[in-house]
Amino acid sequence: MKGGFSFQLLKETEGNGRLGSISTPHGSFSTPVFMPVGSQGSVKALAPADLKEIGTEILLCNAYHLYLRPGTEVVREAGGLGRFMGWDGPILTDSGGFQILSLCTLREVEPDGVRFRSHLDGSLHFLTPEKVIRIQEELGADIMMVLDDPAPYPISYKEAKVAAELTTNWAKRAKEAKSEDGAALFGIVQGGVYSELRRQSAHELTEIGFDGYAIGGLSVGEQKESTFEMVELTVSMLPKDSPRYLMGMGTPEDILKGVRMGVDMFDCVLPTRFARTGVLFTSFGKLNIKNARYIKDKGPLDPQCGCYTCRHFSRAYLRHLFLSRELLAYRLNAIHNLFYYQSLMKDIRRALSEDRMDQFSHEFFSQRVGGDEDSQQEGGEILC
Numbered sequence: 001m002k003g004g005f006s007f008q009l010l011k012e013t014e015g016n017g018r019l020g021s022i023s024t025p026h027g028s029f030s031t032p033v034f035m036p037v038g039s040q041g042s043v044k045a046l047a048p049a050d051l052k053e054i055g056t057e058i059l060l061c062n063a064y065h066l067y068l069r070p071g072t073e074v075v076r077e078a079g080g081l082g083r084f085m086g087w088d089g090p091i092l093t094d095s096g097g098f099q100i101l102s103l104c105t106l107r108e109v110e111p112d113g114v115r116f117r118s119h120l121d122g123s124l125h126f127l128t129p130e131k132v133i134r135i136q137e138e139l140g141a142d143i144m145m146v147l148d149d150p151a152p153y154p155i156s157y158k159e160a161k162v163a164a165e166l167t168t169n170w171a172k173r174a175k176e177a178k179s180e181d182g183a184a185l186f187g188i189v190q191g192g193v194y195s196e197l198r199r200q201s202a203h204e205l206t207e208i209g210f211d212g213y214a215i216g217g218l219s220v221g222e223q224k225e226s227t228f229e230m231v232e233l234t235v236s237m238l239p240k241d242s243p244r245y246l247m248g249m250g251t252p253e254d255i256l257k258g259v260r261m262g263v264d265m266f267d268c269v270l271p272t273r274f275a276r277t278g279v280l281f282t283s284f285g286k287l288n289i290k291n292a293r294y295i296k297d298k299g300p301l302d303p304q305c306g307c308y309t310c311r312h313f314s315r316a317y318l319r320h321l322f323l324s325r326e327l328l329a330y331r332l333n334a335i336h337n338l339f340y341y342q343s344l345m346k347d348i349r350r351a352l353s354e355d356r357m358d359q360f361s362h363e364f365f366s367q368r369v370g371g372d373e374d375s376q377q378e379g380g381e382i383l384c
């Protein structure tokens with residue numbers, strides 16, 4: 001690996017967001033950035049060449065999933081995760097705190113770590129903050145996340161306080177366990193929807209000092225207003241010279257709001273998950289390709305989109321592929337949805353650099369009025 005991790009704040013506009021640049025051992029990228037999710041070392045239905053063509057600059061993978069299967073030793077022997085999966089760009093690995101909470105039938109949080117049963121084969125595991133750092137270092141991540149204790153929703157103030165304090169304690173231990181020449185390490189602010197706890201968590205983590213800070217434990221069932229109240233509050237507590245990452249949240253609307261609050265990094269399974277249910281993001285809202293109105297539609301998914309799918313295929317053909325359950329449907333839909341996200345980020349960065357975020361936001365929302373097609377029904381509950 002060459003070079004290290006650094007964040008450069010290039011421009012900041014009060015109430016409108018900021019532009020930055022992040023360097024990692026595997027390359028640099030501009031922020032605000034969107035990271036496609038490849039939990040198991042693969043962004044579903046897409047090859048790294050597709051991801052590059054779409055404009056992807058950094059991927060998110062998951063330490064919990066890769067630790068369970070194929071195991072960190074397999075990945076290390078292969079020369080690290082990037083080489084294993086054929087991706088030469090930067091990788092951020094999530095620690096798995098959220099997956100242990102959401103996927104495991106048994107989860108016992110102890111002061112020293114978390115005990116759980118694998119969702120794959122029921123085997124028992126015990127992960128400590130130190131072990132999670134070792135796993136991510138063996139995977140060869142560019143950016144690692146501390147093991148946290150994310151609070152479910154709803155949760156009492158008392159329980160949220162215990163979880164946030166444990167997260168701080170584990171974060172301290174994770175930082176101590178990290179090797180000198182290792183990857184960047186981000187702390188994760190918790191505290192549920194309690195302002196006081198969010199403040200305390202952000203304060204304690206910045207006292208410890210991390211390369212970047214994530215806002216975790218949101219979009220788990222609380223009202224959207226509470227979510228963004230917590231985002232705004234947390235961002236206001238974080239140092240300006242470090243990147244801020246809003247974990248697992250990312251409708252296009254969420255991203256735009258988050259950017260304007262000063263968030264630099266986003267990830268979400270939404271574009272690829274929706275692609276697999278036939279729901280496509282377009283400049284005029286979400287489109288459901290299963291809709292009968294597209295049966296003979298010769299037009300592209302989105303006339304304003306320049307992706308491979310829109311340049312070569314009609315809505316009628318994409319509808320046919322999807323209804324026939326052809327595997328190509330998932331690939332073409334995922335290409336379009338992720339291209340939409342990466343184009344949105346490019347447009348946001350351009351608007352930030354040209355000081356026209358107000359105008360951009362206005363156009364973005366006005367184009368969508370009444371445009372969504374029953375995606376909630378088809379996509380089900382949105383879980384990022």
Ligand SMILES: [Zn+2]
Nearest residue numbers: 305307310336
């Ligand atoms: Zn397209």
